[in-house]
Amino acid sequence: MEQNVVFAAILLLVAAVSSSSNIINPDLLYPYGKNLDYSSPNSDDGDSPLMKLDVILPLYGNNYSSLYVNYNGLISFKSPDDDFTPEKLPLVSGNPFLAPFWADVDISYAGDIFYNQRTDKQVLSRATSDIRTYFGSMDFTAQWVFTATWDRVSYYGSTSDKVNTFQVVLCTDKVQTFVMFNYANITWTTGVGSGGNSKTGLEGVPALAGLDSGEVTGYFIIPGSLNSSIVNISTTTNVDVVGRWAFKVDQLHPGFPLIRTVTTTPAETTTTTPETTTTPAETTTAIADTTTTPAETTTTTPETTTTPAETTTAIADTTTTPAETTTTTPETTTTPAETTTAIADTTTTPAETTTTTLETTTTPAETTTAIADTTTTPAETTTTTLETTTTPAETATAIADTTTTTPETTTATEETTSLETTTTVETASPEPTTTSEQTTTSQATITFPLTTSEQATTSRTTTPQRTLFPTTSAHSMIDLLYPYGPQWDNVSPKIDDGGPPAIRLNIKLPVFGSTYSTFYLSNNGHVSSKDFMQYTPEKFPLPKKIFMITPYWSDVDNRISGDIYYRQSTDPALLSRATSDINSYFHGMNFTASWVFVATWKDVPFFGSTSTKVNNFQLVLISNGNVTFTLYNYVDLQWTTGTISGGDKATGLGGTPALAGLNSGSSSSYYQMPGSLTSDILLISSKSNVHIPGRWAFKIDKIFAEDINGILNC
Known part of the structure; x- marks a missing residue:
């Protein structure tokens, strides 16, 4: 009886939250919070004080002993950077930076920015494991970690409740340096001062994510940047962990993880069981609910709750739809360290379909779910990765589903020109910043590097065949x-x-x-x-x-x-x-x-x-x-x-x-x-x-x- 009352209370709690769904990987964010970190004053376009580092940090071919956390989604290494409208890289500013999400953040309206250096054993061990997994760097052992977390931050001029949560994790062994960008929840791209809509946080000049050495060379722009599709960055990856991007950044030119493809194998109705990690020291209890919705309807209702001592808890739901539905209960695993608890969302779709977590979309009739270069067809069918084409009928949810306009370029006058026998190199005039600006929509490409451990989602097998990415x-x-x-x-x-x-x-x-x-x-x-x-x-x-x-x-x-x-x-x-x-x-x-x-x-x-x-x-x-x-x-x-x-x-x-x-x-x-x-x-x-x-x-x-x-x- 008591259990029924508790369960009913949970249902009421979840029913009261916003209908915009979040799917958050419980292992994505490194620990953060007021009891662990410094926090920035709640203002617009600000910066942290100069932070003296406990190590000499190799970055972009130079060494640095300090940094600034800039409110607008940048970590800079020579001077603060308050620019709220992102620009295309490279900037050649002489001020190197890491940009997980350069946009017009306004924490005077909502949110917090937490940051600190870390040398505790558990965080160092986690960083070491992550980097070795993604880069095959078995000689890397993290000696220092820096984290900065933008926790549920709003945009300038907002009249909505849209917030973003993302994180930078910087780690080094004093010779090699790596950075991870973690995107837990991205719902807006643009502040009003950058042309954004006050109600949606979209349009205008959208956010940029990437790396910039401050020089004319040595930079990288994450796909979707300065484009409306950057809002989907939390559904993309280059390291087989949805929502995470990782780079090697000690040299002038960024280094990248190893790539592979992943396939999912259908078996009638498959439901994944994500884990929920609860960390003590300001510990909270992970809560998941099961909601049954009418036919042809899926409702997801995540909730974010702050518990005493600034513990951050993300609550998502397990939703089931009719016809051979299965309900799963997320496991709760207790690990040492801090206090960010996330409960992943699991959705069970109608019979004869396969469910995968993280950006799973279903279409009526013959449903196809695609994750990371993988097309999963209905039960009793075969998964294929080679030369797969998505056609209109029996619509598939496909990776990198984008629409691009033809590049706008200047066409030379149509006349026959007599060219010289030799071709000379053009070094006097600089290359154009952009000749082919392309407008894109929909989801970003999901890429998967070589890893040594599997994620706890669906069953996966690596394919030895030469793989194309349709x-x-x-x-x-x-x-x-x-x-x-x-x-x-x-x-x-x-x-x-x-x-x-x-x-x-x-x-x-x-x-x-x-x-x-x-x-x-x-x-x-x-x-x-x-x-x-x-x-x-x-x-x-x-x-x-x-x-x-x-x-x-x-x-x-x-x-x-x-x-x-x-x-x-x-x-x-x-x-x-x-x-x-x-x-x-x-x-x-x-x-x-x-x-x-x-x-x-x-x-x-x-x-x-x-x-x-x-x-x-x-x-x-x-x-x-x-x-x-x-x-x-x-x-x-x-x-x-x-x-x-x-x-x-x-x-x-x-x-x-x-x-x-x-x-x-x-x-x-x-x-x-x-x-x-x-x-x-x-x-x-x-x-x-x-x-x-x-x-x-x-x-x-x-x-x-x-x-x-x-x-x-x-």
Whole structure:
């Protein structure tokens, strides 16, 4: 009887809270609170006093002995930073910072900011375990940890109850330094002073998350930054812990975790049982409730409660819906240390579906739940990760479900330009801050690094197959294309099946086991070692001894419209971006770019076209003189075939479709990308081998090319 009364009271308590649901990983946030930390005065656009560190901290290639906690979501190391509207990185301010969520925070309205240095054994052990898991750094043992937690903070000009909770964890062994950004709950992106809506905290100039060395090189922007989709950052990760991002930050260029894919296996109705960790010293009791909602309805009602001695407790619910529903009760595990208790939410969906925690969305009928490059289909079906495409009917909830507008760039005047025989490097004029601003919506890409321990969610198995990462959108949330345009680039002649003269390189370029000082750019979508202008693609390997780096080999006719831009560059900002990209995809290489070549096919039509269909794609070559990589970026593909290759003049389809891949010139070393020479090549802009829809990356200096999974199979 007494138990029934308690249970009824719990139901009433949960029914009274806000209907906006939070799913919080109970192990996400490191301990924090007033009994452990310093706290900032409740004001707008403030900073902590200068905090003298107990260690000399290696960061961005320098050493620091102090820092500032800035209210607006930054940790800075030379001076306070009160800027409330975020800007695109790099800032070149000379003031290095870590930005878990740079936005216009106003704790005079709601929330607290807690921060402190930690050397207690339990926190050091936890940090050591986390970093070793994510980075494979078995030689790392944390000697010092700093945490800063923005706890339920509001935005400037707010007329709502929307709050954010996020955290920075900085740890070092005095040689290596790592940072973790933990996102427990993000509901707003923008203060009113930055153009945000007072009721929603959205619109305007949204928040930025990332790293900045304060120099022109050495920075990283987390996908979704300065975009409305940053509100979904708590559902993304690069370390297999949803809501957490981790980086190595002792060197100028950030280091990244190891990546893998995770699959879930359905078995009729599967319900996960998350753990709830309760920590003593200001201990609270974890509470979870079970609510039964009407058919076709799921209601989640989280609650945040503050207990005596500033204990923070996050309460979420277990919700069940009809038809073979299962109710789970979260376990409560007691561990030493402080006092942030979170109860994860578990949702049981209708029969014949699989439930996964953390951003699980169900659709009627044949329900599909997707988490981290994984598509789980209804019971009695097979989970697939290779070349999966989401189609409208039987709608799937997919990772990186984004919609992106076509990049706005300046198109050169349509006239035939006589180009010089040699190409010179453009180092005098800086690279553009942005040439292709892309607007995105919906959820962010979820990535999963290699870990040594599994999370307590659904059953997971690693797959040894070469894995692609399909999405329902042709675009990524970040700026996919490297900067391009007539103000920086050469423009290829407007001739059919042509291109510029041989391009003399400013580097001895290692490609497929040899080095080259020149190559040829073809209007028909490739770079090659010989002047090769064939318009109908052939299956690789070619009988000719010619290397081809081929983002989209097809019959382009830029006489009709469109332009093909190209340049070599050693601009520091571009080299930094290339360095960051390569190190984030190919781990453990400590790569630093010294040369970049960018070729961009902008709004190009097909030979014989009577339509307005055009393609937009890009080739980026990146090298340091010893190692060479290539990126293929696909923004918008609308046609596959010119009319001479059998294509339809109105649609650009049919006949012999385009090919994308790599040809070394050897019969034993080549790679054709999925969909090549079929109509499915159009789907390549919605897939990836590096977790960024529309981007593909390869290492090409050796005779056998590689991707992030290793040597490519022919």
